[in-house]
Amino acid sequence: MSAQPSRSLAKLATRQARLAWLLMTPTMAVAAVVALYPAVTTVYRSFTNDTFGGTSHWIGLDNYTTLLHDAAFRSATWITIEFTALTVAVEAVLGMILALTLHTSFAGRGAMRALLLVPFAIINVISASIWKLMFNQSYGVFNDLLVGKLHLASQPIDFFGTRTTALLSVSAIDVWKTTPFVALLLLAGLQTIPADILEAAQVDGAGPIRRFFSITLPQLRPALLVALVFRTLDALRVFDVFYVLFGARADTTTMSIYIEQNIVDFGKAGYGSAISVVTMLLIAVFVALYVGLNARANR
Amino acid sequence: MTDTLNRQASPTTGPRRRRRSPAARIRRLLLYLLVLMIAVFLLFPIYWAAKTAVSPDQEIYATPAAYLPHQFTAQHFTNALSDPRFLRSIVNSLIVGGCVTAISVLLGAFAAYALGRFEFRGRSLMRYVILAMSIFPQIAILGSLYKLLTATHLYNTLPALIGTYLIFILPFTVWTLASFFQQLPKELEEAAYVDGASAMQTFWRVMMPLAAPGIAATAILAVIAAWNEYLFALSFESDSSNWTVPVMISNVGAQSSAYTIPWGDEMAASLVVMVPVIALVLLLQRRIVAGLTGGSVKG
Numbered sequence: 001m002s003a004q005p006s007r008s009l010a011k012l013a014t015r016q017a018r019l020a021w022l023l024m025t026p027t028m029a030v031a032a033v034v035a036l037y038p039a040v041t042t043v044y045r046s047f048t049n050d051t052f053g054g055t056s057h058w059i060g061l062d063n064y065t066t067l068l069h070d071a072a073f074r075s076a077t078w079i080t081i082e083f084t085a086l087t088v089a090v091e092a093v094l095g096m097i098l099a100l101t102l103h104t105s106f107a108g109r110g111a112m113r114a115l116l117l118v119p120f121a122i123i124n125v126i127s128a129s130i131w132k133l134m135f136n137q138s139y140g141v142f143n144d145l146l147v148g149k150l151h152l153a154s155q156p157i158d159f160f161g162t163r164t165t166a167l168l169s170v171s172a173i174d175v176w177k178t179t180p181f182v183a184l185l186l187l188a189g190l191q192t193i194p195a196d197i198l199e200a201a202q203v204d205g206a207g208p209i210r211r212f213f214s215i216t217l218p219q220l221r222p223a224l225l226v227a228l229v230f231r232t233l234d235a236l237r238v239f240d241v242f243y244v245l246f247g248a249r250a251d252t253t254t255m256s257i258y259i260e261q262n263i264v265d266f267g268k269a270g271y272g273s274a275i276s277v278v279t280m281l282l283i284a285v286f287v288a289l290y291v292g293l294n295a296r297a298n299r
Numbered sequence: 300m301t302d303t304l305n306r307q308a309s310p311t312t313g314p315r316r317r318r319r320s321p322a323a324r325i326r327r328l329l330l331y332l333l334v335l336m337i338a339v340f341l342l343f344p345i346y347w348a349a350k351t352a353v354s355p356d357q358e359i360y361a362t363p364a365a366y367l368p369h370q371f372t373a374q375h376f377t378n379a380l381s382d383p384r385f386l387r388s389i390v391n392s393l394i395v396g397g398c399v400t401a402i403s404v405l406l407g408a409f410a411a412y413a414l415g416r417f418e419f420r421g422r423s424l425m426r427y428v429i430l431a432m433s434i435f436p437q438i439a440i441l442g443s444l445y446k447l448l449t450a451t452h453l454y455n456t457l458p459a460l461i462g463t464y465l466i467f468i469l470p471f472t473v474w475t476l477a478s479f480f481q482q483l484p485k486e487l488e489e490a491a492y493v494d495g496a497s498a499m500q501t502f503w504r505v506m507m508p509l510a511a512p513g514i515a516a517t518a519i520l521a522v523i524a525a526w527n528e529y530l531f532a533l534s535f536e537s538d539s540s541n542w543t544v545p546v547m548i549s550n551v552g553a554q555s556s557a558y559t560i561p562w563g564d565e566m567a568a569s570l571v572v573m574v575p576v577i578a579l580v581l582l583l584q585r586r587i588v589a590g591l592t593g594g595s596v597k598g
Contacts, residue, residue, distance in 0.1 A: 017419035019498050024425055027410035027473060034466045035432050038443030045442065052446070101333050112334060114584045115341050120591075121580040122345075123527045125545035126569040130348045133562050141347060144364040176344065181591070188592035229434075237436045240529045244549050256438040256530070263442040264534050276439035283436055 039280075046273035056270070063274035073275060075251065076258040077282070082167060083254065084235035087174045091231055092224065094175065095182030100216075102183065103190045113187070116180035124177065124240035131173045132245055135159040163251040170241050170252070178234070182227045189223025190216070221297065229290050236283050255279050345573075352376065352566040359562050375567035384539060385568055388547035394457055395543060396525035399464040400518050407472030408514065412502055414473065415480030416488065433470035440466075441534060448535060459535045460543070464528060468521050475520070475590050479513030480506065516586035519579060526576065544572050 046063055050056035067073050102113055119127065134141045143156040159169045193216065201211050217224075239256040246252040248261060259279065262272035351359055355372045358365050379385055413419070414426060444463055448454040453462065483506065491501040507514070529545040536542055542550070551565050580587055 013418070016417050016498070020413040020417040020419040020422070023409040023413035026406040027469060028425075028428075030406065030465050030469055031428065031432055034444075034462060035435060035440070038440035038447060039435070041443045041446070042440050097333075098337060101330070101337060104330060106330060106334060108334070112338065113588075114581050115338060117580045117584055117587060118341055118345065118577055121523065121577045122573050123545050123548075125529055125549045126348075126573055127344065129548065129565060129569065130344045133351065133560075133566070134344065134347055139360045139362055139364065141364050141366075144362065148363045176340070180341065184588060185592055188588075233434050233436075237438050239438065240545075243529075243533075256436075259438050259441060260530065260534060263445060269442045269446070272442050276436075276442065279436055280439045283434070287434065 042273045042276050045270055046277045048270045048273075050269040050273070052267045052269050059270070063271050064278075066271065067274055067278065072250065072253065073258060076253050076255045077278075079163070079167065079252065080236060080238065080255045083171060083174075083238060084232060086167070087171050087178075087235050088228060088231045090171070090175050091179045091182045092228060094179045095186055095227065096224075098179060098183035099186035099190055100212075102187060116184055119177050119180050122177070125244050127177050128173055128241045128244035131169075131176070135169055160245065166246060166249075166252050170245055173241050173245075174235070174238070178231060182231060185223050185227040185230075186220060189220045193219045225290065225294055229287070232286050232290070233283060236286065237279070255282075345577075348566045348569055351562055352570050354563065356563060372563075375563035376571070378561075378564045379568040379571060382568075384542070385547055387540060388542045388544045389572065391457060391541060392526055392543040395460045395464065396522045398461045399468050399525050400521040402461070403465060403468045403472040403521055404476075404514060404518055407469055407476055407517075408507065408510075410473045411476030411480050412506060415477040416506070429470045429473050433467065433474060435466070437463075437466055438530060441530070444531075445534065454535060455537050455541060457541060460528075460531060463531050463535065464525050467528075468524055471524065472517055472521055475517045476510065476513060479510050479517070479590075483509050512586055513590070516583060516590035519583055519587060520590050523576060523580075548572070 045056075047058055047060060048056045049059045049062070098116070102109060102116070137143060137156050137158045140156075140159075142159070143153075146153045147156055158165070160166045197215055197219075198211055201215055206214070237256050238254050239260065242252055242254050243257055243260075248257070248265075253261070255275065256279075259272050259275050262268045262275060266272075350366075350368050352375050353371050353373075354365070354368045355370050355374070358368065358370060410425075410429070414422060414429070445454070448459045448463075453459040487505055487509065488501055491505045496504065526544065528543075529549070532543045532546045533549075536546065539547075539550075548565065548568060551561065551568070
């Protein structure tokens with residue numbers, strides 16, 4: 001492209017670098033305005049008693065000490081973590097079963113793989129309301145199955161009645177909605193495992209379970225890790241399903257709902273920001289945990 | 300299977316099991332049973348939504364539940380489609396989704412081109428910035444965005460959503476497009492350079508057309524993500540004329556008490572919104588899977 005080939009490669013490299021930065025600029029500018037600036041002001045505001053509109057004063061760590069004694073915050077953190085642990089574990093196992101099943105060859109496999117995309121294409125709010133209808137205590141289909149058809153329960157279950165049943169119900173919706181996504185990632189991973197390794201192991205007399213644990217699972221680790229990280233981060237910031245199902249109910253308020261309440265409903269910008277910072281830190285801890293685990297397994 | 304093959308296989312029962320031994324048949328049967336269960340798991344909620352949408356009210360609230368619709372009605376669809384607020388919310392969602400996707404794809408393609416095709420100092424740092432942005436909890440900056448939007452008089456307008464949705468859609472677009480760009484053969488780019496094209500000409504005339512399928516998949520995924528968003532739409536739009544589909548649908552249920560939720564209308568509205576998206580996703584399934592799994596599957 002240069003008129004004189006003697007103009008060194010180094011010059012080309014500088015020009016490429018300059019162009020690369022130029023191309024990055026619009027994205028970085030957007031990131032600075034909509035992500036970096038709000039993030040920095042959130043941290044700053046968490047040390048103030050800002051209430052939107054009112055005056056705002058630096059109050060040091062007061063918001064954080066209040067947080068320590070805030071039972072509602074503790075409850076929100078706890079239910080968020082429980083939800084995350086439960087759904088991510090179930091989704092990993094179910095996703096693996098789905099992926100392994102859809103990796104074997106059978107008639108209609110292509111169609112089945114396509115079906116994995118169906119729950120993904122549905123808006124969270126809509127899937128939550130469909131399940132809300134199915135969970136209904138008096139005319140919901142689940143109670144009809146459990147009581148009327150399978151006789152597993154003597155009377156209709158109030159699925160949203162207690163904190164535990166509510167948590168299990170909402171987890172079922174998340175599992176339905178996102179297990180296919182985990183399965184897709186694992187399926188992509190399965191397709192990269194060379195078939196001859198598995199065949200060689202079979203010839204050597206390794207059974208299917210042995211083959212899974214000593215070949216398939218280690219080979220799938222990167223794909224599984226990516227899926228788990230994505231799911232964990234998503235679950236930790238869960239808002240939609242809980243909000244649609246239970247609204248502002250105290251015992252099912254997740255961290256995200258608690259932040260939204262404090263900021264939008266109560267206008268407590270300072271306190272809400274402090275909760276936001278703790279949420280960010282919690283998510284950072286989980287990311288570090290995964291990265292650390294991965295590094296250790298790679299050694 | 301022909302006779303010769305059978306005869307060959309049967310007397311010499313070597314270590315390899317015959318293809319259609321009883322055990323293999325049972326395994327086959329179990330596999331199809333598992334596949335059937337997966338299909339039911341994935342599709343039942345959608346079937347139930349569709350069944351509810353076409354059933355008259357007395358059948359929706361009947362116990363025991365009717366698993367097949369006995370009578371059909373179009374009333375729920377008529378109700379949903381004659382509700383101007385619902386139609387308005389679809390238009391709003393289309394405007395927001397369309398604008399944010401167009402901006403993200405344009406800006407994101409520049410950045411992705413730089414990240415995917417250029418070697419420059421700071422590239423890996425930029426990749427980390429993009430990744431950090433995409434796992435960033437949006438809820439954590441809710442308060443700051445709220446302030447930013449009120450200060451710029453964008454609160455309660457559709458541009459408020461277009462701007463804030465860039466937080467999660469732009470990094471996703473950059474990430475996915477970068478992996479598509481990376482897969483393109485280097486020879487084509489080099490040929491363009493040799494022919495005297497500048498870097499930007501190469502980008503517009505060679506790389507963009509080649510990446511078109513990847514861009515299409517990324518755009519669909521971006522639209523779905525925007526279409527799905529609930530928290531910002533709920534927090535930044537107080538006026539019902541600015542509501543997007545998720546806010547509209549969740550409000551239908553929330554306004555009524557548990558026993559009077561107009562399930563038929565709500566499910567009809569849900570179907571109107573989700574069926575086109577499901578159809579689109581199924582139509583473009585291969586590309587979408589490639590986009591979702593970071594381009595690790597051939598699209």
